Amino acid sequence: MDILAIIDDTQRVGGGIRALGVGNLDLSQLLQREARYFQKHSKRMQYQTFVENGYHIGSGLIESACKHVVAQRCKQASMKWSEVGINAILFWRCLLKSEAWETFWDKQAQNAA
Numbered sequence: 001m002d003i004l005a006i007i008d009d010t011q012r013v014g015g016g017i018r019a020l021g022v023g024n025l026d027l028s029q030l031l032q033r034e035a036r037y038f039q040k041h042s043k044r045m046q047y048q049t050f051v052e053n054g055y056h057i058g059s060g061l062i063e064s065a066c067k068h069v070v071a072q073r074c075k076q077a078s079m080k081w082s083e084v085g086i087n088a089i090l091f092w093r094c095l096l097k098s099e100a101w102e103t104f105w106d107k108q109a110q111n112a113a
Helices: 003-008 010-020 025-040 047-052 060-074 083-097 101-112
Strands: none
Touching: 003 083, 010 025, 083 101
16 A cells, blocks of 8 residues: 555554554653544545645645745846845735735734724
8 A cells, every 4th residue: 555545544544643652641642632633634634536636735836836936026127125025025915815814904903902
Protein backbone atom coordinates (compact mmCIF):
# COMPACT_ATOMS: atom_id res chain seq x y z
CA MET A 1 0.00 0.00 0.00
CA ASP A 2 1.46 3.40 -0.91
CA ILE A 3 1.85 6.28 1.53
CA LEU A 4 -1.07 8.29 0.09
CA ALA A 5 -3.46 5.39 0.66
CA ILE A 6 -2.20 4.98 4.22
CA ILE A 7 -2.65 8.66 5.01
CA ASP A 8 -6.13 8.54 3.46
CA ASP A 9 -7.06 5.92 6.06
CA THR A 10 -7.18 8.42 8.92
CA GLN A 11 -8.94 5.99 11.24
CA ARG A 12 -5.99 3.63 10.95
CA VAL A 13 -3.49 6.46 11.37
CA GLY A 14 -5.33 7.71 14.48
CA GLY A 15 -5.36 4.22 15.98
CA GLY A 16 -1.67 3.78 15.22
CA ILE A 17 -0.81 7.10 16.85
CA ARG A 18 -2.79 6.18 19.98
CA ALA A 19 -1.05 2.80 20.22
CA LEU A 20 2.35 4.51 20.43
CA GLY A 21 1.45 6.08 23.79
CA VAL A 22 0.48 2.90 25.65
CA GLY A 23 2.18 2.82 29.06
CA ASN A 24 3.25 6.48 29.13
CA LEU A 25 0.55 8.86 30.36
CA ASP A 26 2.19 12.12 29.20
CA LEU A 27 3.00 10.72 25.77
CA SER A 28 -0.44 9.13 25.55
CA GLN A 29 -2.17 12.48 26.17
CA LEU A 30 -0.03 14.19 23.54
CA LEU A 31 -0.69 11.45 21.01
CA GLN A 32 -4.43 11.50 21.75
CA ARG A 33 -4.45 15.15 20.70
CA GLU A 34 -2.59 14.31 17.47
CA ALA A 35 -4.94 11.42 16.70
CA ARG A 36 -7.97 13.70 17.19
CA TYR A 37 -6.43 16.12 14.69
CA PHE A 38 -6.25 13.38 12.04
CA GLN A 39 -9.83 12.35 12.68
CA LYS A 40 -11.17 15.91 12.74
CA HIS A 41 -9.46 16.82 9.45
CA SER A 42 -9.93 13.50 7.65
CA LYS A 43 -11.97 15.05 4.82
CA ARG A 44 -9.01 17.30 4.00
CA MET A 45 -6.55 14.40 4.03
CA GLN A 46 -7.86 12.29 1.17
CA TYR A 47 -4.61 12.75 -0.71
CA GLN A 48 -4.79 9.69 -2.93
CA THR A 49 -8.31 10.61 -4.01
CA PHE A 50 -7.21 14.18 -4.71
CA VAL A 51 -4.25 13.03 -6.81
CA GLU A 52 -6.43 10.58 -8.73
CA ASN A 53 -8.81 13.45 -9.53
CA GLY A 54 -5.96 15.61 -10.83
CA TYR A 55 -5.63 17.99 -7.89
CA HIS A 56 -2.23 19.29 -6.82
CA ILE A 57 -1.62 18.40 -3.18
CA GLY A 58 1.64 20.26 -2.65
CA SER A 59 1.88 23.96 -1.88
CA GLY A 60 4.87 24.61 -4.15
CA LEU A 61 2.80 25.51 -7.20
CA ILE A 62 0.73 28.07 -5.29
CA GLU A 63 3.73 29.48 -3.40
CA SER A 64 5.65 29.94 -6.63
CA ALA A 65 2.71 31.65 -8.33
CA CYS A 66 2.21 33.99 -5.37
CA LYS A 67 5.89 34.86 -5.30
CA HIS A 68 5.95 35.74 -9.00
CA VAL A 69 2.66 37.67 -8.99
CA VAL A 70 3.61 39.68 -5.91
CA ALA A 71 7.13 40.30 -7.21
CA GLN A 72 5.81 41.50 -10.58
CA ARG A 73 3.34 43.89 -8.97
CA CYS A 74 5.83 45.28 -6.46
CA LYS A 75 8.81 45.71 -8.76
CA GLN A 76 7.28 47.89 -11.42
CA ALA A 77 9.00 51.06 -12.59
CA SER A 78 9.74 53.58 -9.82
CA MET A 79 8.30 51.35 -7.07
CA LYS A 80 10.20 50.99 -3.82
CA TRP A 81 8.56 49.09 -0.99
CA SER A 82 9.67 48.38 2.55
CA GLU A 83 8.85 44.94 3.94
CA VAL A 84 6.43 46.52 6.43
CA GLY A 85 4.74 48.54 3.68
CA ILE A 86 4.28 45.67 1.26
CA ASN A 87 3.01 43.37 4.02
CA ALA A 88 0.39 45.96 4.95
CA ILE A 89 -0.76 46.34 1.34
CA LEU A 90 -0.87 42.56 0.86
CA PHE A 91 -2.92 42.15 4.04
CA TRP A 92 -5.57 44.60 2.82
CA ARG A 93 -5.57 43.17 -0.71
CA CYS A 94 -6.01 39.62 0.61
CA LEU A 95 -8.96 40.74 2.74
CA LEU A 96 -10.54 42.40 -0.25
CA LYS A 97 -9.95 39.58 -2.75
CA SER A 98 -11.00 36.80 -0.36
CA GLU A 99 -14.26 38.62 0.30
CA ALA A 100 -13.39 38.84 3.99
CA TRP A 101 -13.41 42.65 4.05
CA GLU A 102 -16.85 42.99 5.69
CA THR A 103 -16.18 40.21 8.18
CA PHE A 104 -12.91 41.85 9.21
CA TRP A 105 -14.53 45.22 9.83
CA ASP A 106 -17.51 43.65 11.62
CA LYS A 107 -15.06 41.99 14.05
CA GLN A 108 -13.20 45.27 14.50
CA ALA A 109 -16.46 47.01 15.40
CA GLN A 110 -17.38 44.22 17.85
CA ASN A 111 -13.96 44.43 19.51
CA ALA A 112 -14.23 48.22 19.83
CA ALA A 113 -17.66 48.05 21.47
